[in-house]
Amino acid sequence: MSEVLLSAKNLTKRFGGLAAVNDVSVDLWRGRIHAVIGPNGAGKSTLTNLLSGDLPLTSGSVVLGGQDITGWSPEKISIQGLGRSYQKTNIFLPFSVWENVRLASQSREPHALNWLRRATSFIAINARAESAIELSGLKNRRDSIAGTISHGEQRQLEIAMTLATRPQVLLLDEPLAGMGAVEAERMIALLQSLKKDHGILLVEHDMDAVFTLADQLTVMVNGQVIASGTPAQIRADAGVQAAYLGE
Ligand code: ADP
Ligand code: MG
Numbered sequence: 001m002s003e004v005l006l007s008a009k010n011l012t013k014r015f016g017g018l019a020a021v022n023d024v025s026v027d028l029w030r031g032r033i034h035a036v037i038g039p040n041g042a043g044k045s046t047l048t049n050l051l052s053g054d055l056p057l058t059s060g061s062v063v064l065g066g067q068d069i070t071g072w073s074p075e076k077i078s079i080q081g082l083g084r085s086y087q088k089t090n091i092f093l094p095f096s097v098w099e100n101v102r103l104a105s106q107s108r109e110p111h112a113l114n115w116l117r118r119a120t121s122f123i124a125i126n127a128r129a130e131s132a133i134e135l136s137g138l139k140n141r142r143d144s145i146a147g148t149i150s151h152g153e154q155r156q157l158e159i160a161m162t163l164a165t166r167p168q169v170l171l172l173d174e175p176l177a178g179m180g181a182v183e184a185e186r187m188i189a190l191l192q193s194l195k196k197d198h199g200i201l202l203v204e205h206d207m208d209a210v211f212t213l214a215d216q217l218t219v220m221v222n223g224q225v226i227a228s229g230t231p232a233q234i235r236a237d238a239g240v241q242a243a244y245l246g247e
Helices: 044-052 074-080 097-106 119-135 151-163 181-195 207-213 231-235 238-245
Strands: 004-015 018-029 033-037 059-064 082-084 169-173 199-203 216-221 224-229
Touching (some): 004 044, 004 199, 018 033, 018 199, 018 216, 018 224, 033 207, 044 059, 044 074, 044 082, 044 169, 044 199, 082 151, 097 151, 119 151, 151 169, 181 199, 216 231, 216 238, 224 238, 231 238
Parallel strands (some): 033 199, 169 199
Antiparallel strands (some): 004 018
């Protein structure tokens, strides 16, 4: 029952003379994790920023949920069904887990004042936040201050904030960065549980995690795709071994 949720074609981003992303195409399917790997500076984060609308494209096109979203603002793209996390942790440290997730949920309302005017909207915001906390495994930290929970829990919180916007597609930029083995295992289990209902683009350096999680892989070097395929195909690719995995 797989379904293409996001289809990006021939994406290019130039910063002056540098093509940070050069003619890259990716599809994201519901029920699949598509990992993007490659050395530092390959263009992985830039690619996620192009898909989410955080950076304007130089050229190319993106279709999300059957809708051409090329050139749309990040806010509109979010409401159309794309959720993302960033390479650097991005939460409100003085606020509780619940407050962080509820604010994220509120941002999903298409009209900013809805929640003030309509009780149904307020109830929907809270319901989305509760279920996001539950899904992300943070129920026992619901009332903890975000600045006091562990690094691994903070990254779970970012996922919860993303889920509170009820996305179809998740873009996750290095969700395992800085984690110890136990935290990483918990995050891997969380991503596995989210796969069923979402299309996921995973940028990650932890190759054990990547090869555990990914259904498809794209390998980027210097802005370009040098290989793409199943984990078995990528492992067997001599060019990838030389450029990246063999390091
Ligand atoms: P990765 O995430 O794979 O490590 P990035 O997408 O962060 O790579 O960066 C790709 C290239 O684009 C790098 O050479 C980086 O220096 C450059 N770059 C990224 N963002 C900008 C920017 N806003 N302005 C200029 N150059 C940038
Ligand atoms: Mg990056």
